[in-house]
Amino acid sequence: MKTTIAEVGKFVGQEVTIGAWLANKRSSGKIAFLQLRDGTGFIQGVVVKAEVEEEIFLKAKSITQETSIYVSGIVKEDERSPFGYELGITNIRVISESVDYPITPKEHGTEFLMDHRHLWLRSKRQHAVMKIRNEIIRSTYEFFNKEGFVKVDPPILTGSAPEGTSELFHTKYFDEDAYLSQSGQLYMEAAAMALGKVFSFGPTFRAEKSKTRRHLIEFWMIEPEMAFYEFEDNLQVQENYVSYIIKSVLENCKLELNTLGRDLSKLEKIQAPFPRITYDDAIKFLHEKGFDEIKWGDDFGAPHETAIAESYEMPVFITHYPTSLKPFYMQPDANREDVVLCADLIAPEGYGEIIGGSERIHDAELLKQRLSEHELDEAAYDWYLQLRKFGSVPHSGFGLGLERTVAWLSGVEHVRETIPFPRLLNRLYP
Numbered sequence: 001m002k003t004t005i006a007e008v009g010k011f012v013g014q015e016v017t018i019g020a021w022l023a024n025k026r027s028s029g030k031i032a033f034l035q036l037r038d039g040t041g042f043i044q045g046v047v048v049k050a051e052v053e054e055e056i057f058l059k060a061k062s063i064t065q066e067t068s069i070y071v072s073g074i075v076k077e078d079e080r081s082p083f084g085y086e087l088g089i090t091n092i093r094v095i096s097e098s099v100d101y102p103i104t105p106k107e108h109g110t111e112f113l114m115d116h117r118h119l120w121l122r123s124k125r126q127h128a129v130m131k132i133r134n135e136i137i138r139s140t141y142e143f144f145n146k147e148g149f150v151k152v153d154p155p156i157l158t159g160s161a162p163e164g165t166s167e168l169f170h171t172k173y174f175d176e177d178a179y180l181s182q183s184g185q186l187y188m189e190a191a192a193m194a195l196g197k198v199f200s201f202g203p204t205f206r207a208e209k210s211k212t213r214r215h216l217i218e219f220w221m222i223e224p225e226m227a228f229y230e231f232e233d234n235l236q237v238q239e240n241y242v243s244y245i246i247k248s249v250l251e252n253c254k255l256e257l258n259t260l261g262r263d264l265s266k267l268e269k270i271q272a273p274f275p276r277i278t279y280d281d282a283i284k285f286l287h288e289k290g291f292d293e294i295k296w297g298d299d300f301g302a303p304h305e306t307a308i309a310e311s312y313e314m315p316v317f318i319t320h321y322p323t324s325l326k327p328f329y330m331q332p333d334a335n336r337e338d339v340v341l342c343a344d345l346i347a348p349e350g351y352g353e354i355i356g357g358s359e360r361i362h363d364a365e366l367l368k369q370r371l372s373e374h375e376l377d378e379a380a381y382d383w384y385l386q387l388r389k390f391g392s393v394p395h396s397g398f399g400l401g402l403e404r405t406v407a408w409l410s411g412v413e414h415v416r417e418t419i420p421f422p423r424l425l426n427r428l429y430p
């Protein structure tokens with residue numbers, strides 16, 4: 001029976017054949033242990049010299065790392081293995097030999113691994129991170145479908161800038177100037193006026209010269225947008241959504257979380273509602289903690305975010321930032337012109353901001369005023385202004401950065417391991 005590692009549990013006591021690669025091996029005069037992988041999972045195969053033909057045992061001993069094979073064997077339950085099964089190998093057929101595989105079981109430096117990202121992805125750790133990423137994406141679609149959202153795809157090639165003009169990737173669009181999307185938000189606002197509750201999931205681009213463990217040049221964002229949702233409604237969607245993906249990852253990625261050595265108790269605690277702190281109170285808090293240099297009107301850096309997050313075991317919303325710190329489209333607080341109805345969601349354990357969101361300005365005149373304050377060309381935003389002209393309504397939305405969320409749930413230090421082929425400052429290869 002031809003099957004996969006993920007499915008072997010259905011065939012205990014039976015002989016199966018699996019297409020696999022040799023991840024690692026250990027052998028003595030009498031027995032060989034082959035660590036096998038097939039993409040669906042990892043399993044140990046055992047070849048006992050006394051139980052197979054001589055030729056099979058010699059093959060098992062000489063087979064090199066990442067050689068592709070068809071391997072046959074009897075599926076056995078094995079309580080010692082985290083996976084729960086083992087293969088008593090009866091036959092090995094080599095498909096294609098692998099000579100001098102560069103990534104050996106010894107330690108390699110990060111730059112070396114990044115140069116070999118196309119192969120590094122095969123490792124057990126990277127496999128686990130990609131499976132967790134996939135589960136977050138899967139449960140995202142599940143959550144928003146259950147909640148009655150419609151998936152809408154905003155364009156990647158755009159003529160306008162939602163998040164400020166300094167970080168745009170410029171390109172030519174025939175004779176016109178165009179930019180790679182830094183956020184689909186403005187288009188999602190149009191979609192919300194057509195479909196009520198919408199979400200997008202796609203790549204976004206920031207030509208940011210940041211070289212931190214939280215920044216990618218190309219990253220993927222989930223951007224929900226809801227008509228008739230105000231500030232408070234928006235936060236509730238966010239805390240329910242984040243709780244949902246955590247629950248899904250805990251349920252469906254146990255093996256992967258264990259492979260990564262993730263402390264599950266930290267994730268199991270997380271449940272809506274999430275704590276909130278205003279920007280004003282966050283500044284006071286930081287002063288109490290000895291961050292004397294920060295003053296009202298300054299943006300928070302990673303150390304500030306981490307200090308705030310450390311006083312909670314949950315993700316925390318920082319709300320009501322100064323208007324001057326945030327993009328042009330955010331709705332001001334009705335009682336205070338100098339702050340906006342926004343929130344950033346800060347993940348625990350130092351993972352930083354995973355969500356940025358706000359209520360949007362729905363008054364045409366105020367929006368025009370903001371465009372001019374931000375020195376943005378009104379003509380390029382004419383279509384966006386029209387949304388405020390024809391039946392404008394309060395509406396809100398947010399963007400969740402996928403890679404930072406994967407990093408947090410997986411417990412990996414740097415976002416470069418959370419996307420198959422990271423685009424970083426000074427790295428466009430492989």
Ligand code: 4AD
Binds near residue numbers: 183221398404
């Ligand atoms: O806070 P940001 O810039 O918000 C927006 O783009 C809004 N237009 C979203 C919306 O309301 N629809 O980005 C949202 C999130 C951040 O919280 C962070 O998680 C992630 O996107 N992000 C990045 N992730 C990796 N690398 C970068 N350079 C990132 N910049 C933002």
Ligand code: MG
Binds near residue numbers: 344353356
């Ligand atoms: Mg932000």
